Amino acid sequence: MRDRRVEPSSSWNDMDAMHAQLKSGRVIVTYGRSLMALTIAHSLGRRGVEVIGCDDVGLTAVSFSRFAKKHFTHAPAATDPDRFIDELEAAIIRHKPKDGRPYVLIPCFQETRIIARHAERLSRHIQVAAPAIEAIAAVDPKDALMRTAHELGLNAPRTWTDESLRTGAPRPAQYPLVAKPVRGVGGRGVRRVTDAEALDELLARPTEPLLIQDYIPGQDFCLTALYDRGRRLASAAYRNLSQFPRGAGAGVLRETVDDTPFLATADSLFGRLGWTGVVEVDFRWDGFAEPFLIEVNPRFWAGLFHTVESGVDFPWMLYELAVTGQVITPAAPKLGQRTKVGGLHLLSAIQEVADSDEGFAGLRDAWGQSVHLFQSGRLLDASRELARGFGSGLDLGRAAQRLRESLRTAKNAPNELFRSDDPLVSLGALFVVASLIRHGKLPPELKYDADARGLVVE
Numbered sequence: 001m002r003d004r005r006v007e008p009s010s011s012w013n014d015m016d017a018m019h020a021q022l023k024s025g026r027v028i029v030t031y032g033r034s035l036m037a038l039t040i041a042h043s044l045g046r047r048g049v050e051v052i053g054c055d056d057v058g059l060t061a062v063s064f065s066r067f068a069k070k071h072f073t074h075a076p077a078a079t080d081p082d083r084f085i086d087e088l089e090a091a092i093i094r095h096k097p098k099d100g101r102p103y104v105l106i107p108c109f110q111e112t113r114i115i116a117r118h119a120e121r122l123s124r125h126i127q128v129a130a131p132a133i134e135a136i137a138a139v140d141p142k143d144a145l146m147r148t149a150h151e152l153g154l155n156a157p158r159t160w161t162d163e164s165l166r167t168g169a170p171r172p173a174q175y176p177l178v179a180k181p182v183r184g185v186g187g188r189g190v191r192r193v194t195d196a197e198a199l200d201e202l203l204a205r206p207t208e209p210l211l212i213q214d215y216i217p218g219q220d221f222c223l224t225a226l227y228d229r230g231r232r233l234a235s236a237a238y239r240n241l242s243q244f245p246r247g248a249g250a251g252v253l254r255e256t257v258d259d260t261p262f263l264a265t266a267d268s269l270f271g272r273l274g275w276t277g278v279v280e281v282d283f284r285w286d287g288f289a290e291p292f293l294i295e296v297n298p299r300f301w302a303g304l305f306h307t308v309e310s311g312v313d314f315p316w317m318l319y320e321l322a323v324t325g326q327v328i329t330p331a332a333p334k335l336g337q338r339t340k341v342g343g344l345h346l347l348s349a350i351q352e353v354a355d356s357d358e359g360f361a362g363l364r365d366a367w368g369q370s371v372h373l374f375q376s377g378r379l380l381d382a383s384r385e386l387a388r389g390f391g392s393g394l395d396l397g398r399a400a401q402r403l404r405e406s407l408r409t410a411k412n413a414p415n416e417l418f419r420s421d422d423p424l425v426s427l428g429a430l431f432v433v434a435s436l437i438r439h440g441k442l443p444p445e446l447k448y449d450a451d452a453r454g455l456v457v458e
Contacts, residue, residue, distance in 0.1 A: 001127075001128060001276045015328070022047070022324070024102065025049050025102030025319070026103050027044055027319065028091070028126070030088075030108045031108035032068075033057060034108055035302075035417075036109065036301070036304045036305075039305045040106060040300070041065050041068045042067050042419070045066075047316065051067055052068065052070045052095055053072075054072050054073065054074055056077070058073050061425050062425075065422050085121075089121065092122060102127070102322075103125075103127060104129055105127065105128050106129045106315070106322075108299065109299060109300070110299070115128060129319070129321075131275055131298055132274075132276065135275050135298075139273070139296040142183070142211050143159075143161060143182050146213075148269070152268060154268060155291065155293060156293045157284075158172070160172065160212045161211060162207070162211075166203055172199070172212070175199075175215075176193060178192060179193050179211070181208050181210060182210065183209075216292045217286055218292075220294075221261075221282070222281070223237045223262040223280070223281040223283060224278070224301060224314065225270070225279055225281070226277070226278050227276060229275075230275055233327045234314065235259050235333075236256060236310055236311075236312040236331075237259035238254045238255060238257060238310070240253070241253040241338070242409075252340060252341040253409065253413070254303050256307075278300055280297040280301035281297075282296075282297075306337075310333045310334050311333050312333050317329055338409075
């Protein structure tokens with residue numbers, strides 16, 4: 001984050017002026033299709049900040065939100081990064097306030113790295129709320145994080161690359177292992193390697209660069225935090241109670257937990273890097289020994305709505321930090337807070353029923369088929385296949401009871417998809433349908449790998 005912030009002040013008059021200055025600001029939020037961007041727009045827009053969304057598509061959640069004043073499109077960052085930066089800079093100049101009020105760029109997803117690389121250029125026109133590219137490069141992609149972690153003596157799994165194992169490095173002696181792409185999100189391409197034969201088969205196939213790591217028993221935990229030059233200003237942790245698809249997809253029912261077990265590792269890592277900005281860290285923990293550091297996302301995270309509902313408003317605090325150099329808003333996470341992702345939690349509950357025992361074999365088989373049809377964009381066929389499963393000799397009373405038991409875990413949990421004060425944003429879900437129809441596949445942040453069951457996901 002380029003440092004053009006004002007000097008902190010503690011007088012009440014100056015504090016009132018600071019609040020007024022913050023509320024008068026204008027913010028550009030990237031990746032407007034995402035629920036993360038929508039949460040940022042809500043956090044800032046409710047307080048009076050003017051929010052402008054952007055994406056490489058026009059139909060997004062943010063574009064339908066009453067908390068976003070404008071929306072513009074730009075070239076795809078993933079496939080045309082140079083044109084993306086050129087068009088983003090032009091839009092930044094076009095929307096720049098003429099009265100000197102705060103003006104901040106908040107990147108949301110994978111474009112964060114590209115924006116950080118060009119932060120000096122963009123900072124001539126706008127405050128860029130992204131970590132320094134040098135710090136990002138130390139933790140992303142995944143192989144860089146593992147090198148940094150081992151250099152700092154942090155608790156991380158033993159790690160090999162597919163290239164090193166192909167060129168004579170000693171083979172792992174213990175199984176199972178986990179293989180994952182060096183670059184990737186949403187559990188894409190993550191798989192369990194059960195034995196030496198499976199490893200040989202994996203290495204024999206041409207593929208993208210892979211990390212191979214010891215499989216770590218335990219549960220997945222997500223630590224979220226905001227740092228200023230290596231000093232932690234706020235943090236919260238959560239775990240996924242349900243995922244869709246189960247075991248290999250994004251969290252659809254989350255719960256806030258105590259973040260204490262994860263802070264020492266995070267502070268050692270980001271303190272050494274002088275980190276400034278938000279960050280999400282994946283840990284694997286059995287509840288007893290020291291947690292294992294698994295992955296770092298140098299950006300906002302899929303469970304951002306959850307952390308805000310838990311009482312830690314990271315978007316607003318990042319904005320405060322970018323504009324004033326300090327965080328004024330208190331942040332105390334509510335332990336045990338749960339949130340859900342509406343209809344996807346229902347689908348996860350249906351899948352749980354299908355997976356429960358042999359009495360649901362017909363539904364389980366239909367579910368597997370319907371998921372693949374959904375992935376390929378054949379939505380009507382997927383619905384028909386699921387209906388066939390429900391009609392395949394299933395004891396509907398027993399199934400309904402199991403479904404009620406599963407759904408009860410999310411009773412009264414705030415729903416990320418349906419917001420009473422911003423009802424039109426559900427139209428943003430049309431982006432998913434449009435992407436399925438046009439490309440025959442889900443957007444990258446919603447992908448999953450069917451072989452990744454039980455493995456680490458965000």
